[in-house]
Amino acid sequence: MLIPKQILNLKMAKTTEISQWMTSQMRLDSGFGMALRWMTFTLLFLPGLVFAQKGKVLSAYSYEQAFYESHDCRELAKAIEAIEMALTHEQSSVWAKTWYYRGNIYFDVYISQDDECHGLSIEALDISYESYLKSMEYDEKERYVKEIEPKISVIANLYLQRGAKYFNVKNYEAALADFEKTIEVSRHFEKTDSIALYNAALSAEKLGNDSKSALYYEGLIDIGYNDPRIYHFLSEANLRMGDTTKSFQAITAGRKVYPNNPDLIIDELNYYLQKNETEKALKNLDDAISEMPSNAQLHYARGTLLDKMGDLERAKTAYEISLKLDPDHFGANYNLGALYFNKGVEQVGFANDFDESHNKEFKAAEQKALEYFKESLPYLEKANELDPHDRATMISLKNLYSRLGDNQGYKRISELLDN
The missing domain is CATH 1.20.58 (Methane Monooxygenase Hydroxylase; Chain G, domain 1)
Incomplete structure (x- = not known):
């Protein structure tokens, strides 16, 4: 039996459409299944x-x-x-x-x-x-805070210990880095490690970093670190940077906290001496001597200052006290010898002012000069013994031997000067 073409075509068309629909549905089903499987895989993968x-x-x-x-x-x-x-x-x-x-x-x-x-x-x-x-x-x-904070505290100490080891072997750069790390870690607890600050300042100073050392010395002062040397170190750091104003401010600040500290008194004294403020310097010396009466250097400094002011008798007394405390003090020996020598030269000048009609006065002045030269001799010879290479002492001795008529002494010193 022949099937009509039209119906066949319709059926074929319908079949084709259904097939296409089924195919599309299969694709949708397949895609949906893949989506489900992908989602399932993802959910499984993420926890994994x-x-x-x-x-x-x-x-x-x-x-x-x-x-x-x-x-x-x-x-x-x-x-x-x-x-x-x-x-x-x-x-x-x-x-x-x-x-x-x-x-x-x-x-x-x-x-x-x-x-x-x-x-x-x-x-x-x-x-x-x-x-x-x-x-x-x-x-x-x-x-974890309770477990971590004690360990951070230990770490601060470990940095400090390692910094000290570096410092002791003169690796100041590494030492400074570790001391600074100690400071940083300590600030986590809102604290300041004074030992780390002090060591950081010293390390920076060793490296020639005066601005950083001054910063850390100031930090120590800010937290009330009880050591008068900090003011001295701060003053020195500022002085090396050429800031005399800040240098003196550090000294005066230290003197307010430690009014009787001899080192700060001497620092202030040196400042006044550099500024040629002799009266203030002398007062500082007297303050220092009252605190350290057995310090030969202070008495020597006082003698030098009085010598400069022209108060020779008080200067002589100060030099003598210095030498009583320290017979081998080069400066006191030289200055006292120079003081007597200059007095002798002054008497020679007086003698030369007299004419022939004042022969008696001339002889007296000449004799007085000789006495001063003789008094000068043991001190200058002692100074030469203490420092045989000091040319100023040798030149003074050469002149002295000449005035005393000591030809052997004169020849010996002359040869040393020529060599």
Whole structure:
């Protein structure tokens, strides 16, 4: 039986349309199924990823615990590798726990007495400190703060100890860096480590960084550090920078706090001497001597000042007291010898002022000059003995031997001067 073409065509068309619809439906079903499967895979994958990240953190912790038991540096190396891997992932890199464990691991590296373990990281102390700070930054619930803060306090001391070691071997740059780190860590607790400040100032001074040393000395003064030397050191630092005003301000500030400190009195004295303010300088000397009556240098300085002021009798007394306290004081010996020598020269001048009609007065002045020259001799010879290379002393002795008619002494000194 022949099927009419029109009906066949209709059926074929219909069949084709249905087939196309079924195909499209199959595609939709297939796509929907894939979407479902993809979503299921994603949901399964994400927890797996988080679990893997947690696994790295926990592995790091486990390796660290294994290290505690075995003291095997390989366990510590594995802990480092695991914790660093955890930090490469976006999620675990912002976990407080990750950074806390990292701080602990590197802390263990630094404090280890085993060279192999200690050598796992040359920056272990810095990394440990920075990791603890990061942990507290991410620790919104403050789960680790109580454990971290005592360790940060220990880290401050470790920086201080390492800085001291560097300082003792004259690695002042490394010492300064560690002392400054101690200061930084201490400020985390809103405290100032006075020892670190002091050592930082000394290290900066050794490096010739006077601006930084002055900054740290000022910091010590601000916290009321009880040591008068700080004012002296600050004054010296400012003086080296050419700031005489700030230098003197440091001295006067120190004198207010420590009015009887002899070193600060002398600092103030030196300032007045440089400014040629002799009366103020003399008062400072008297204050200093009242505090240190057995200090030969102070009596010598007083004699020098009185000598400069023309008060020769009081100057002579001051020199004599200085030499009584310290017979080997070069300056006091030389100055007292020079004082007598100058008096002798003055008498020679007086003698030369007399004419022949005043022969008696001439002889008296000449004799007086000779007495002064003789008094000068033992002091200048002692000064030459104490410092045989001082040319001023040798020239004075040459002139003195000439006036005393000591040809041997004159020849000996002349030869020394020529050589």
